[in-house]
Amino acid sequence: MEKEILRKELKVSAIENGTVIDHIPSDRVFQVIKILNLTEYQNQLLIATNLDSLKMGKKGIIKVSNKFFKSDEINKIALFAPTATLIVIQNFEVIEKKKVEVPDTAENIVKCFNPNCITNNEEISTKFTVIDKNDLKLRCHYCEKITARKNIAFR
Amino acid sequence: MMKNKSLVSINDFTREEHIRILELAGAFEKRPKQRILEDYVVATLFFEPSTRTRLSFESAATRLGARVIGFSDSSSSSVTKGETLRDTILTVSNYCDIIVMRHPKEGSARFASEVAGVPVINAGDGANQHPTQTLLDLYSIRKTQGSLDNLNVAFVGDLKYGRTVHSLVQALCNYNTTFHLISPLELKLPSSVKSSIKERNLEYTQSTDLQNIISSVDILYMTRIQKERFSDPLDYEKVKNAYVLRNNMLAGAKSNLKILHPLPRVNEITTDVDDNPMAYYFTQALNGVFVRQALLASILGVVE
Numbered sequence: 001m002e003k004e005i006l007r008k009e010l011k012v013s014a015i016e017n018g019t020v021i022d023h024i025p026s027d028r029v030f031q032v033i034k035i036l037n038l039t040e041y042q043n044q045l046l047i048a049t050n051l052d053s054l055k056m057g058k059k060g061i062i063k064v065s066n067k068f069f070k071s072d073e074i075n076k077i078a079l080f081a082p083t084a085t086l087i088v089i090q091n092f093e094v095i096e097k098k099k100v101e102v103p104d105t106a107e108n109i110v111k112c113f114n115p116n117c118i119t120n121n122e123e124i125s126t127k128f129t130v131i132d133k134n135d136l137k138l139r140c141h142y143c144e145k146i147t148a149r150k151n152i153a154f155r
Numbered sequence: 156m157m158k159n160k161s162l163v164s165i166n167d168f169t170r171e172e173h174i175r176i177l178e179l180a181g182a183f184e185k186r187p188k189q190r191i192l193e194d195y196v197v198a199t200l201f202f203e204p205s206t207r208t209r210l211s212f213e214s215a216a217t218r219l220g221a222r223v224i225g226f227s228d229s230s231s232s233s234v235t236k237g238e239t240l241r242d243t244i245l246t247v248s249n250y251c252d253i254i255v256m257r258h259p260k261e262g263s264a265r266f267a268s269e270v271a272g273v274p275v276i277n278a279g280d281g282a283n284q285h286p287t288q289t290l291l292d293l294y295s296i297r298k299t300q301g302s303l304d305n306l307n308v309a310f311v312g313d314l315k316y317g318r319t320v321h322s323l324v325q326a327l328c329n330y331n332t333t334f335h336l337i338s339p340l341e342l343k344l345p346s347s348v349k350s351s352i353k354e355r356n357l358e359y360t361q362s363t364d365l366q367n368i369i370s371s372v373d374i375l376y377m378t379r380i381q382k383e384r385f386s387d388p389l390d391y392e393k394v395k396n397a398y399v400l401r402n403n404m405l406a407g408a409k410s411n412l413k414i415l416h417p418l419p420r421v422n423e424i425t426t427d428v429d430d431n432p433m434a435y436y437f438t439q440a441l442n443g444v445f446v447r448q449a450l451l452a453s454i455l456g457v458v459e
Contacts, residue, residue, distance in 0.1 A: 116281050118262040122239055142262025143283055144164065146347070 013046050018065040020087040021077060026050050028081050029060030035076050035154050038064065056083060076109055076154065078102045079136065102133040110138060113151035117143035126155065158456035161268035161275040165286040165322050170329050177294050179449035179458060180442070187445065190220030191457045198251035199225035200243070201278070202234060202258040207418065207440070208278050208287075212255045215447035224251060241270050248272040253455055256280075274454050282318050287450065288417060289322040291443040292376075298442070299413040299435060300373055303327070309335035309368050312378035312398050312423060314344040319417045320378060321348045328352060334359035335368050339394040341385060365398055370407040375400070377416045377423055377436075402427040415439050 024032055029049040038045060041064065049060035068088060069077070077084050078100035088096040108125040119126045119142055127141035136149040157172055168176070183189075197216040201209050204227060213223050226232045232243065240258070244267045247254060256267055257278040264277035264284070279285040297303050308327060310320050314336055324334065324344070328351050336344050336359060343361070352359050362368065369375065380398055385391040399422060400414065416424060416436040428434050452458045 112262075114261060116259075116261050118240070118258075118260040118266050118280075121260050122241065122266075124241075124266055140262065142265045143260075143281070145261065145283075 013048075013063065014092055015044060015046070015063045015065045015089055016092055017090050018043075018063065018067050019069055020089060021062045021064070021081075022059070022085045022087060023053065023056060023083045024049075024060040024062065024081045025056065025083060026058040026060050029062065032060075032062060032077060032081055032084075035080060036069075036073060038062070041067075043067070059083075072109065074100055075103045075106060079106060079110065079152065082133070082136070102130060102136070104130055106130065106138060109154060110147065111153045111155050112140045112143060112145065113147040113153070114140065114143050114145040117145065119143075156459060157453045158459075159274050160454060161271075161277075162286050162450060162454070163264045163268050163275065163277045163280075164284045165289045165326055167286070173290065173293060173326070176290055176446065176449045176453065177297055179453060180290075180294050180445040181298070183445040183448040183452075184442070187448070188218050191452060192216065192219040192221035192455065195221045195253070195455055195457075196251040197221045197223050197225075197451065198247050198254045199223060199227075199278075200232075200247060200254060200256045200258075201225065201227050202229040202232070202240075202256070202263075204228040205257050205279060208257060208285075208443075211440070211443045212276075212278060212287075212447050215444045216451055218444070219448055219452060221451070225255075240267065244270045244275075245272075253451065276450060276454065282316070284322060285318055286322065287443070287447055288319050289326050290450070291439065291446040292319070292323050292415065292417075293326060294442050294446050295413070295415060295435060295439040296374055300411060303330040305331050305333075306374060307333045307335065307372045308374040308376060309337055309372040310344070310376045310378070311337045311365055311400075313342045313380050313384060314338040314378070315342040316381075316384060317378050317417075320344070320376070323376070324348055325351050328355050328357060332357060335372060336361045337363065337365050337368055337398070339363060339380070339390075339397070341390060341394075342380065363397070365400070366404055369404060369412075370409065373409065373411055373413070375412060375414045377414060377420075379419070379421055379423055398423055400424045400428055402431055405431060405433060408433065 026049050044065035046063040050058050053059035082102050084100045086098055106128045112119050112126055128138035131137050131139050138147045199209055199212055216223050248271045253273055254275045255278050258280050261281035261283040264280040268275040314320050382391050412433050413435040414433050
């Protein structure tokens with residue numbers, strides 16, 4: 001069923017080569033665009049949100065032509081949209097389809113929410129341990145404070 | 156076992172290592188002057204002033220024969236010229252065998268321990284960790300009670316912001332402690348710390364009343380309530396005298412009760428308590444020297 005909906009959408013606005021980010025929570029679509037720096041993207045970019053989804057009720061989808069995400073970018077997506085699925089398209093065919101996975105650690109992706117943390121005061125890569133993958137919580141390797149989903153900002 | 160190991164967070168050392176440090180500290184208490192670190196240089200880098208902690212470390216190092224170099228606040232270091240922490244640590248690493256560091260930013264000690272070519276002892280990183288204070292608290296409790304196990308420990312005052320309280324609560328969770336948490340409602344122990352008590356299924360009571368708890372505890376750990384923690388000055392006025400310990404309040408106390416305080420004290424313990432044999436806070440500060448001797452000697456690998 002889910003597959004059919006996807007196929008329908010692909011027919012409507014298929015991309016020849018690139019990546020489809022599916023099953024994004026509706027309210028995070030624009031944040032995902034921002035963290036992936038897609039606002040400056042020069043190739044075809046298709047954005048849809050508040051689509052009906054059997055799994056999620058409402059969902060968003062982003063189709064990015066000629067773009068294949070690297071693992072640090074996939075980790076960013078996972079931290080913000082843990083329900084997302086990545087679909088790699090070549091010549092209009094689905095080559096690969098995988099759910100993103102929230103990583104165990106996040107290195108130099110997220111900013112520590114504690115303003116008094118040394119990482120916000122010197123040029124130091126941030127490092128976090130993901131202590132709760134569902135209700136996203138990250139413990140800073142340096143100041144040991146916990147950054148929760150609502151406080152997450154990216155570097 | 157602890158040779159070359161940095162001490163940044165109290166959890167960097169295992170329970171066994173904590174006990175080993177306390178045993179070594181006991182040996183230094185018996186013989187505080189041993190020139191076993193004559194060939195060593197200890198750097199004390201205090202990016203913010205903390206006279207008590209710095210003097211305690213410098214006394215510990217000097218009594219063991221080590222040379223001490225360093226600075227007592229960042230205005231007398233290159234920080235004022237804009238040098239990064241990384242550069243300061245890399246440079247000072249060349250001059251010494253171990254770094255003792257106090258810094259206003261949280262996480263600075265962990266970062267320094269990763270950059271430095273020598274071990275780092277954290278002497279306080281912002282509101283985060285101050286592990287040598289926790290070890291000297293453990294030493295004081297063990298020494299006065301004979302053991303760390305199965306004690307009734309009351310924490311009184313500001314349980315919300317005091318890193319000393321947070322670290323000691325977490326450390327005591329290893330010893331089947333029963334906790335009594337006495338504070339104004341505004342300054343209750345944060346849930347992140349309370350969860351360590353709950354995870355171990357340890358008993359605890361929580362109240363706003365100090366007098367009632369005194370007769371049932373072995374350790375009374377007093378802290379200072381800071382006016383600036385209250386958004387409404389009236390709230391401060393209401394509680395400020397509720398947590399003042401006076402000598403006449405100690406009438407029904409157990410004979411083994413000891414009163415601890417990380418110091419500096421302002422008015423939360425009246426001076427008439429000082430002559431009571433239960434008052435232990437100044438000896439507690441002295442114990443800090445023995446604990447720091449034990450840490451310096453074991454991390455430098457001179458004792459095991």
